[in-house]
Amino acid sequence: MTSSPVPDTPVEVIVDLLTKAQDIASYCDNMISDLFLAGQTLKMLIHMSQAKRVLEIGMFTGYGALSMAEALPEDGCLVACELEPYLKEFAQPIFDKSPHGKKINVKTGNAMETLKELATAGEQFDMVFIDADKNNYINYYKFIMDNNMLRLRGVICIDNSLFKARVYLNETTDSNGLALREFNQFVSNDPRVEQVIPLRDGLTLIRRVPPCKITDDEVFRGVTGRFILDRMRLDGKVAYVTGAGQGIGRAFAHALGEAGAKVAVVDLDGAKAETVVEELFLKGINAISITADISKSDDVQRMIDAIVSKWGVIHIGCNNAGINMNSASEDTSLEEWDKTFNVNLRGTFMCCQAAGRVMLKQGYGKIINTASMASLIVPHPQKQLSYNTSKAGVVKLTQTLGTEWADRGVRVNCISPGIVDTPLIHSESLRPLVQRWLSDIPAGRLAQVTDLQAAVVYLASDASDYMTGHNLVIEGGQSLW
Ligand SMILES: C[S@@+](CC[C@H](N)C(=O)[O-])C[C@H]1O[C@@H](n2cnc3c(N)ncnc32)[C@H](O)[C@@H]1O
Structure with missing residues (x-):
């Protein structure tokens, strides 16, 4: 032997x-x-x-x-x-x-x-x-x-x-x-x-092979011959995601890439963005990293220019970067208010505007903003006035742009996640609140970032073309209790 x-x-x-x-x-x-x-x-x-x-x-x-x-x-x-x-x-x-x-x-x-x-x-x-x-x-x-x-x-x-x-x-x-x-x-x-x-x-x-035609309509043969799951594919599309170095943004970048898009991974922390790009490459997804602070208009324009010079177009813009600070309203400083609004609302607006200008010229685009369940309810017991009001602003921004640009091929929608299990909520101050939150959530658990991935792909795809200015709430039922 x-x-x-x-x-x-x-x-x-x-x-x-x-x-x-x-x-x-x-x-x-x-x-x-x-x-x-x-x-x-x-x-x-x-x-x-x-x-x-x-x-x-x-x-x-x-x-x-x-x-x-x-x-x-x-x-x-x-x-x-x-x-x-x-x-x-x-x-x-x-x-x-x-x-x-x-x-x-x-x-x-x-x-x-x-x-x-x-x-x-x-x-x-x-x-x-x-x-x-x-x-x-x-x-x-x-x-x-x-x-x-x-x-x-x-x-x-x-x-x-x-x-x-x-x-x-x-x-x-x-x-x-x-x-x-x-x-x-x-x-x-x-x-x-x-x-x-x-x-x-x-x-x-x-x-x-598809059967010979019994009924010759789009329901039977699919829109442009594509069945529903194919209509959610993003092959050939170019996307960017801000705040994509971790948490929800990272999950969005993976989801869009898995669905076929090329992805610009944008984050304040360039090293984190680069790590996500490496992950995407390992999965065969074309990606680039961009370091940008979306509260600065120059950075926002540089981000858009970098994507256009690399890939020539922008089909999908996910404006996801956001921050949250906690303080009782009577103690909220103007500094906290301004900082939160500069990123969450002003920054999101600047990204929408810069990406929107490219998309309006193209006659096509999908903008997906990350709002929050806090735009609908007042999450408690933590106190977060600036965050709640800035996210309510993101919803109104989305509704306004969604209607203003709809007839020129640009759809603007937002996703409002409930409390997501990200490193952010494991901070010392928030950790003790988790049990309390759980009792407020009909689904009995916090959201995982993966719970949000199908929504971003849907909103980025042609399958959602008739949806604009919408706030898609994904919170395990929390806003209903
Ligand atoms: C060529 S071998 C299969 C090899 C296997 N597909 C592979 O790739 O490793 C054919 C097998 O079919 C089984 N077989 C033959 N007639 C069968 C029947 N009527 N029902 C189920 N199995 C049958 C035989 O016992 C034999 O194990």
């Missing part, structure tokens, strides 16, 4: 077992590299299709299942149908050792029976991998399509669809070759799908 390092992951365990077998039977060499390639191909397909639910018909050792499971998100799931119970006994302990194995649910027995069970339960899949008894491929395929088990945009992969080229041999009497020939013909005549030329000895990819 060749000495090799102790295998670490379950996939390595399987490869290790097969490698050891290779010393006994050298022909396994091809099989191992083929198996490895097959696993990598399947894994890549899951990544590319961003599938969350996978159905594998024919599991065998579980190598393919585990390779695919590795590419699934944490809440993804793979149902593996396998005729032979002993194969489940072989694979299950390996799955149990893997952090990805919990995503796999092995169902033993005839796959057709399992399919019926899954269909009765209304199960649907983003990807189906058919790799079992060839004479049943056509039945599996028909059952899946006829019972709507393949989600819209779903993909079916068919292994061995050329069956060592026997499908092409006119004289062949090979039952598998004949079954696959009939299968391939059936699929190519099926208007519900598009089929890709087979790879390897036949790995066919079949994509579900």
